[in-house]
Amino acid sequence: MNAGDDYRGLAWAHGALTVQRLGAMLAPVTFILEDGRQISPMHIAPWSNEPQAQALPGILRKLRGEWPCVPFGYSVPADGWPEDWARAMGPPESGEEIHGHSSNHEWTWRPSSRGSLSLTLTYPEGSPVEHVERTVRPDPLAPAIDIVLKIVVRRACRLPIGLHPVFRLPFETGAATLQFGGFDEGRTYPHDVEPGAALFARNKTFFELTAVPSRNGKAVDASRLPLAAATEELLQIEGTDGAAALVNHEEGYRVDLSWQKEHFPSLLLWYSNRGRKAAPWSERHLAIGIEPICSPFGLGPATALADNPIAQSGIATALEFSPEKSFVTRYRIEASAL
Template sequence: MTATRTLSWPGGTVTVSSLGGMIGPAVFLLDNGRQVSPLHVAPWWNEPESRDLDGMHRNLRGEWPCVPFGYPVDRDTFPAEWKPALPVDDHVDYVHGYASNHNWTFLSVDGDAEVAMEINYPGEHPVRRLERRIRPSKGTGLEIDLKIDVRRNCSLPVALHWCFALPDVPGQAQLLPGGFSSGATYPASLAPGAELFAPGRSFSELSNVPARIGLATDATRLPFDRNVEELLQLNGTDGHFSLLNRHDAYRVDLTWPAATLPSVLLWYSNKGRQFAPWNGRNLCIGIEPCRSAFGMSPATCSQPNPLSESGVPTSLDLPTGKECTFTYSIQVSPL
């Protein structure tokens, strides 16, 4: 049974769900008196058919941690240089990890200044436990602590899966990445018929990404004016990323520890997936600080792969006896 907790303060109201530990919906009260809701909630979340989905897809919204991050891909669609890193019979029990698909337990806290929660992994899993604490920060923002405790030494891909709502009018939102050393397009097709970027290419500016048709496309202006389902990865980031929603006149600023999560995976879900439950209606941008190779499976990310061999870390070393703890944040402000 999914439970919720609500965090309310003068700068906003945020709902936290036990399923996946997900944040959302959220309303922030800006300095100019306007209320805005930047976090995405999947359009099928309350439909009867969603009961048959796995926990993550059923509750898809706002933000949650993915430990381990990723899922297997169809290796037959990937170029030859990737195949050695793609196991033939790859399998994960849960897309984006156990914690993304199961109920967390809310912890007792003093007062109502934060929401705390934990989840214990099955005994055979290398991860023992996750804990996170969510609290208001700087008026119209949130600060989040994540703690990872493992049973045995392991190296796993990890991500923070932010999903943001987009306006319906093309081009009315803008992505403003912080500094990054290089960008890479997805090596294959994420959703046949909804491609936009040339596969397996590098770039230095998000506004000038190699395109499948034509020379380049601006990947900062959203939503696109056509159905698109794509991934881009920015590597060597400085731990900052901003989203401007000009239609609703607000700005979102994200920060995270770049030493731990040096990359950002951008998930362009622009009504590209036509099968259920997506049905050509999901419109959001995923901004996902990570240590990963395009959200591919743990088996791929924890072994040598073309991205890691280029110098990009794709998994996080987690030793026993030393909890991995870090803090990240979101700030919402008027334009």
């Protein structure tokens, strides 16, 4: 397959999109709004065209937009974690990759119907996953994209899975707003996501995104983006209605994400707010991940399958898969003018 086939694009009356084979990542995306303006809401990492990026792990090499993670997450050391979490945390599985095989390798184009792009990826022999399929289809009648993910397994298994939409943010502090309906409970990360770049208090619960406990004892409005502080953080939201939106006040648009909440009972918010100093991040990475998941903070399969504190509370952190029936989930990204 020649290099020119590493990307394929589609144009329709309401926009244009590109999908890359690496990670099957979707971006750039241009939507044409009802008032005629063109907007590009999906994030593209600032290093994605730099020569040194070729030495990075697959997921980081050309990090961009939206993609599926099967399985979702990655293992971290249990040192310094609260005891109830540390008990549930196991070592990385053999061959474990950050956010799964799907995030780090080049997919293969599949034949697809007119007006859509479809890809597939076969997993290594030892994996319980046989292959994954992904179809990206613009809505011919709207500035919107419908996406289908199919997972076929070799044997019955439980896995954490997630979707990984990452959105571009305006430069000015607080110029965008995260919005979703009511939720049952939010959780702060039980440790440091990035040493020296913490903002939220460890292992706390909250009930309003506008009042998240911080390390200095005050509440932070985590709905207004970008945040003022240089930080790298995660929040996990439980009990949403399967929809969230990012409103960009500076550019006058909103982008809505909707998903099947029966498949993804939690929503992970990844605040990448210039907090990571090491290359390739280099204090220049500014984006928000709005990620529907069935996972405990993306802590990897061992923790997801264990009796971790989120699972103990009655919220699934892994899904059941069977070779008798393929798993199929659908979700949508849609833009509109303010």
